[in-house]
Amino acid sequence: MNLTQQIVNAIWLGGVYSLFSLGYALVFSILGILNLAHSAIFMWGAFIGLTVVLRLNVSVWLSIPVAMLGAGIIGVILDAVAFAPLRRRNAPRISQLISSIGASILLVNIAQLIFGTQPQRFPLGSIPAESIEGLPFRITPIQIIILVISIVLMIALQFLIRRTRIGQAMRAVAFNQQVAGLLGINAGQIFQITFFLAGALAGAAGVLFGLAYNSMTPFMGDQVALKGLTVIVLGGLGNIQGAVVGGFVVAGLEVFSIAAGGSNYREAFVFTLLFLMLLFRPQGLVGEAQQNRA
Amino acid sequence: MALLEIHDLHTSYGAIKALRGISFKIEANQVVSLIGANGAGKSTTLNTISGLLKPRQGRIIFDGKNITGWRSDRITGLGLVQVPEGRQIIAPMTVMENLMLGAYRRADREAIDADIESIFKRFKRLDERRHQKAGSMSGGEQQMLAVGRAMMAQPRLLMLDEPSMGLAPLLVNEVFQIIADIKAQGIPILLVEQNARKALQIADYAYVLERGVIVKEGAAKVLAEDAEIISTYLG
Ligand SMILES: Nc1ncnc2c1ncn2[C@@H]1O[C@H](COP(=O)(O)OP(=O)(O)O)[C@@H](O)[C@H]1O
Numbered sequence: 132m133n134l135t136q137q138i139v140n141a142i143w144l145g146g147v148y149s150l151f152s153l154g155y156a157l158v159f160s161i162l163g164i165l166n167l168a169h170s171a172i173f174m175w176g177a178f179i180g181l182t183v184v185l186r187l188n189v190s191v192w193l194s195i196p197v198a199m200l201g202a203g204i205i206g207v208i209l210d211a212v213a214f215a216p217l218r219r220r221n222a223p224r225i226s227q228l229i230s231s232i233g234a235s236i237l238l239v240n241i242a243q244l245i246f247g248t249q250p251q252r253f254p255l256g257s258i259p260a261e262s263i264e265g266l267p268f269r270i271t272p273i274q275i276i277i278l279v280i281s282i283v284l285m286i287a288l289q290f291l292i293r294r295t296r297i298g299q300a301m302r303a304v305a306f307n308q309q310v311a312g313l314l315g316i317n318a319g320q321i322f323q324i325t326f327f328l329a330g331a332l333a334g335a336a337g338v339l340f341g342l343a344y345n346s347m348t349p350f351m352g353d354q355v356a357l358k359g360l361t362v363i364v365l366g367g368l369g370n371i372q373g374a375v376v377g378g379f380v381v382a383g384l385e386v387f388s389i390a391a392g393g394s395n396y397r398e399a400f401v402f403t404l405l406f407l408m409l410l411f412r413p414q415g416l417v418g419e420a421q422q423n424r425a
Numbered sequence: 426m427a428l429l430e431i432h433d434l435h436t437s438y439g440a441i442k443a444l445r446g447i448s449f450k451i452e453a454n455q456v457v458s459l460i461g462a463n464g465a466g467k468s469t470t471l472n473t474i475s476g477l478l479k480p481r482q483g484r485i486i487f488d489g490k491n492i493t494g495w496r497s498d499r500i501t502g503l504g505l506v507q508v509p510e511g512r513q514i515i516a517p518m519t520v521m522e523n524l525m526l527g528a529y530r531r532a533d534r535e536a537i538d539a540d541i542e543s544i545f546k547r548f549k550r551l552d553e554r555r556h557q558k559a560g561s562m563s564g565g566e567q568q569m570l571a572v573g574r575a576m577m578a579q580p581r582l583l584m585l586d587e588p589s590m591g592l593a594p595l596l597v598n599e600v601f602q603i604i605a606d607i608k609a610q611g612i613p614i615l616l617v618e619q620n621a622r623k624a625l626q627i628a629d630y631a632y633v634l635e636r637g638v639i640v641k642e643g644a645a646k647v648l649a650e651d652a653e654i655i656s657t658y659l660g
C-alpha cells in the first residue's frame with residue numbers, strides 16, 4: 132500500500148472519529164464532564180439506522196437522519212435519567228461520570244437483548260462497494276460520502292455554535308451557568324439541546340461507521356470509545372475545533388500503524404498517544420484549554 | 426403596591442446565616458440603595474432576589490407576583506435584571522455577542538439591533554471593540570459592557586451589585602454618571618454599593634445592612650446627614 136492510499140484512508144476514517152468525538156467535546160464543554168455513555172449512543176445510532184433499513188426498506192442514506200433523531204432522543208433521555216437528577220443535587224462530577232458508565236452498560240445490555248450479540252449487516256447491495264476507477268488510490272463511494280457527511284455536519288455544528296442564538300446561549304452556559312441564568316438563559320434546556328446534538332452526531336457517526344465496516348454488534352462502541360477520548364485530549368478537552376483536528380490525527384496514527392505492520396498494536400499506539408498527551412500536554416495540542424471551550 | 430417587596434427574607438450558606446429576616450421595598454421610578462460593609466449580605470440579597478440562591482424563609486413579590494423560589498432565567502424574563510458583582514461578562518465571547526446575550530429573551534430583532542447601536546453610541550469604547558473578546562478589555566470597559574448587556578434585557582428593575590468596585594476614581598465617576606442616565610430614563614434601580622457617599626447622592630431612598638439585618642432606612646438625603654452613618658460609612 133502506498134502513502135497516498137494511507138492518507139486517503141486516514142481522511143475518511145478521521146471524519147467519522149471527529150464526528151463521534153464532537154459529542155464528547157460538546158458535553159464536556161458545557162457540563163465539564165465526560166459522558167462515557169457516548170459510545171453506547173453511537174452504537175444505538177448504528178442499530179437504529181440498520182433497523183430502519185431492514186424493516187422499512189428505506190435507503191441507507193435516509194436512515195442517517197432517522198438514526199440522528201433517535202440517537203439525539205436517547206441523549207436527551209440519558210441527560211434526564213443519568214445527569215439531571217445529580218445536577219439538581221449538586222452532586223460532584225465524579226458521581227456524574229460513574230452514572231454515565233452505568234448508563235452505558237445499561238444501553239449496551241438493552242441492545243444485546245433486542246439485537247443479540249451476533250454481528251449484523253446492512254443488506255447486500257444497499258451499500259455501493261465498488262471502488263471508483265481511474266484514481267491512483269482505492270476509495271469507495273461510501274467512503275467519499277462518509278467524509279462529505281462528516282464535514283457537512285461539522286460545519287453545521289460550527290455554524291450553530293458560532294452564529295445562532297442557541298449556540299451563543301450554549302457558550303454562555305459553558306462559561307458560567309449562574310451568569311447565564313441572570314441573562315435569562317434556561318440552563319436545563321441548554322443541557323437538553325446539547326445532549327440532543329451530541330447524541331445526533333454520535334448517531335450519524337454510528338451509521339457511517341457501520342456502513343464503512345458493515346458489521347455491527349452491541350459492543351461496537353468499544354472500538355471508538357477510547358479513541359474518542361484520545362481525540363478530545365489531543366484537541367483540548369471541550370474544544371470543538373480541537374476535536375475535529377484530533378479525529379484526523381488519531382485516524383492517521385491508526386492507519387499508519389496498520390500500514391507499518393502493527394495491525395495488532397494499533398490500539399496500543401493510540402493509547403500510548405493518549406498517555407503521552409495526558410503526561411506532557413494535558414491542555415491539548417493547541418493549548419489554552421479553558422479559554423477555547425465551545 | 427410597590428414594584429418590589431421583600432418580606433422577612435432569610436438566606437443561608439449551609440450553617441452560615443447570611444440574611445436574617447430582611448424586609449424592604451422599591452417603588453416604581455425609585456432608585457434605592459442598599460449600603461453596608463463587606464460581608465453584610467448585600468450580594469446575598471441580590472442573588473436571592475435573582476433566584477440564584479433559594480431563601481430559607483420569606484417572600485419576594487415583584488409587580489404583585491410572588492416569585493420566591495423561581496428559576497433565575499424566569500426572573501430575568503420578568504424584567505428583574507441583575508448586573509452581578511465583578512461584572513461577570515462572558516470573557517471568551519465578543520462585546521457584540523455579550524450584548525446579544527443580554528437580549529436573549531427578546532424576539533424583536535430590529536429593535537435589538539437598534540438598541541445595540543444606541544449602546545455603542547453611548548459607549549464609544551465598546552463600539553471600537555465590538556468584535557473583540559470581552560475578556561480582553563479593561564475593568565471599566567467591562568463594567569460598561571455589563572451594564573449595557575443588562576440594558577439590552579429592557580429591565581423593569583435594574584439591580585447593580587457594586588458597579589464601582591475596583592475602578593479608578595475617574596471611572597467611578599463615569600459609572601455613576603451612567604447610573605444617573607438610567608435613572609433619568611425612568612428605570613427603577615436597586616443599587617448595592619460600598620461607596621456609600623456616591624450611592625446616597627444618587628439614590629432616593631436607602632437601607633443600611635449589617636450582618637444580615639437592616640439596621641436603618643430613610644430618604645437618602647436624610648441618611649447622608651446621619652451622624653452614625655457618617656462615622657461608619659462616610660468617614
Ligand atoms: N458562597 C458562599 N459560601 C459561604 N458563605 C458565603 C458565601 N458567599 C457569601 N458568604 C458569606 O455570607 C455573608 C454575606 O456575604 P455577601 O452577601 O457576599 O456580602 P456583601 O455582598 O455585603 O459583601 C458573609 O459572611 C460571607 O462570608
Ligand SMILES: [Mg+2]
Binds near residue numbers: 467469510
Ligand atoms: Mg458583595
